[in-house]
Amino acid sequence: MKKYPCNQADSLHITIDNLDTVKELVAETESNQVEFKETTGQLERAMETLCAFLNGTGGTILFGVTDKGKIIGQELSDKTKREIGEAIRRIEPFATIEVSYIAIPDTTKSIISIHAEEQRYMRPFSYRGRAYQRIESVTSVMTQEIYNQLLMQRSGKYAWESLTNPNLQITDLNEQAIMGAVRGGIRGGRLPEATIREELPTILEKFNLLHGGKLNNAAAVLFGKDFYNYPQCLLRLARFKGTTKDEFIDNQRINGNIYSLLDAAMAFFFKHLSLSGKIERLYREEELNIPYKALREGCINALCHRAYHRPGSSVGIAVYDDRVEIENSGTFPPDMTIEKLLSGHNSEPQNLIIANVLYKSEVLESWGRGINLMVSECRRVGIPDPEFHTDGSAVWVVFHYTRSTVGYNSTSTPQAxxxxxxxxxxxxxxxxxxxxxxxxxxxxxxxxxxxxxxxxxxxxxxxxxxxxxxxxxxxxxxxxxxxxxxxxxxxxxxxxx
Structure with missing residues (x-):
């Protein structure tokens, strides 16, 4: 079984990861939240139904089950998995989706489950440019009237980062972090010097974080102090022994705002990656196994462009003996190929408010150039280009390295x-x-x-x-x-x- 990062099927309050759960769903027959397909030969029609589930209250599609509810399973191949991932990417906007593969005992076949939880603030969803709706057990093209209503609800003021939190107060924000962002913006020429003398509410209003005296979710993500109401503001850090996940050397979970999580991520890299150096004129210049700027840009992208609307999501960093992986919930923009990603592209932030504040505070150095920066930094020190992946539910970048040297004819030493x-x-x-x-x-x-x-x-x-x-x-x-x-x-x- 392969599972995508989302583990909880919230709209049905179940986790679809075993045959008993599948049998329970099959017993309920097809409905406005469950659909059966015999094989992924019906993938296109199934994705239309998945789109309809997303435009409703969520639901589950089971492949390997007849329309009469008989479990027959289907053969599973890497090609099948790729086709599913590619199909998921055609859903717009980004949706949190769980894909599970449940083996049928004593056979070579499996049940494939694709589950979408309710994501009302992101509706309407479309598949291949067309929106669908579910009425009872029937999937049909969404009417123009319903589509327009959902589209108005999804306008900027309804995006998750823009939603106000009536329980969030200015005292819940870290004033020092806010003023640090202001100072960074002034240093970089992205904010006027007079900003430093303005009252905190005025600064927050200019950052588009405060409206009518109410703070939005973006304010907590950027500058919050306590995160019991925002469990998704989580960074998972792991250093594994060797090249697999069999054994931990270090394992941490940190809650915090973007600035503190970025700092924690970089400190973790300096703790667990080796340094090697070269003499540059009169000075010894230190370099991590993977360039600092490349790692930092990877972390910024993960924290800035991830999907925040799901409480159980997070950013994960895994350090192995031969690579570093940085993962976040989200996906590439629609129709964004790897070739476009690497050749230069217009920036399409998942979270425009958050991205704008990071840009103004000079954390985001520029729009749409982060990928090229990571690639050029890796090439500068002679390690492989970073690899970029998505499965329709998560995005991850992989940096490969060796533990001997980093672009120099010198011996690498553990960090001290x-x-x-x-x-x-x-x-x-x-x-x-x-x-x-x-x-x-x-x-x-x-x-x-x-x-x-x-x-x-x-x-x-x-x-x-x-x-x-x-x-x-x-x-x-x-x-x-x-x-x-x-x-x-x-x-x-x-x-x-």
């Missing part, structure tokens, strides 16, 4: 961030956070939205101190109870740069 004498992205980050202030560890971590003290010390603070960018207020007593940190002249010069 506190021993690096050069300016790394982590050092740059802590220098920018301290700025012209005298701060404690706790205060710096709060500004940087970091929670893991050990990771902060070894990935940020110690390298900055040993590189001569940051100094201690009480250098002779490093563990002084009132210890604070400030920039050296070297650190101030780096800050100017």
């Amino acid at each position: 961030p506190h021993k690096h004498p050069t300016s790394t992205p982590q050092v740059n980050a802590i220098v920018g956070a301290i700025n012209d202030r005298l701060l404690s560890v706790k205060e710096i971590m709060e500004i940087m939205l970091l929670k893991d003290r050990k990771s902060f010390l070894y990935s940020y603070l110690y390298p900055a101190i040993e590189s001569g960018f940051v100094a201690l207020l009480y250098p002779k007593t490093p563990k002084h109870p009132k210890q604070k940190y400030h920039l050296t002249d070297k650190g101030k010069e780096l800050l100017k740069q």
Whole structure:
């Protein structure tokens, strides 16, 4: 059985992953939420029905079942799986869909289940440019009147990121993160300098996050502090031993806003990927197994363009001995081929409000160039081009690497961030956070939205101190109870740069 990332069939409150569940569905006969098909030779008609389910309250299609409810199964091949994935991609807009393969004991056949949960704020859905509706057990083309009604509901103010949350208050947002985004936008020339002096509500209104005194979901995703109402603001991090998922070395789950999750992802890479270096003039330049910029761009794409409307979704990062995989819920834009993806294309953000704020705060460097940046960075250090995949329900990028060298004729060493004498992205980050202030560890971590003290010390603070960018207020007593940190002249010069 292969399962796509969505595991819960919410509209029917079941998980379709075993033969007993299939038998229960078959016993209910065909309805406005269940349809049987003998084989995927009827895939086109089945996808029209799936589209109709999406325009209703969700539903399930079972292949390998006769219209009388007899389980017969069908032979399963890689070609069949590819055809299903390609068919799912023809549904517009992106839909969360679960595909399961349930083997029939003592045979070579399987039942194929395709399930769509209710996704009312994304309706109307269409398949091959045409919308369908389900009435009882009959699928038909949707009337123009119903289509127009659903289309108006799906207009910008009804998109998930635009929906207001009456329980979300400005005090639930991280003010330091908001002002950090503003400072980034001013530095990059994407926001006027006067923005820094404006009141918080005014800034949120200009970011299109506050309307009529009410915050929308995008505000929580971007700047939230607590996420018990937003379980989808989740980052899964795993370091596996070897090249399979058989054994964990490290496994983490982190909830947070986009800025904190991006920081956590990059810290995880620096923790588990090796560094190798070359001498560039008078300085030793460090490079991860996979270029920092390529990994960062992959994470930004995953966090920015993913589908947020499903509470159980997340972004996943898996590090193996030979590759890194970054996965998110979502899909490529309709008719977007790999060739178009790699040759340059217009940006079509899944979440326009979120993407716009990330662009203004200079996290998104440009529109529609992220793929090319990842490819060029990998080529620069001599590792394979990243691979981009989608199965109609999730998107993932794969970076391949070797553990020996990264584009240089030198030996790679395990990461020991506190021993690096050069300016790394982590050092740059802590220098920018301290700025012209005298701060404690706790205060710096709060500004940087970091929670893991050990990771902060070894990935940020110690390298900055040993590189001569940051100094201690009480250098002779490093563990002084009132210890604070400030920039050296070297650190101030780096800050100017």
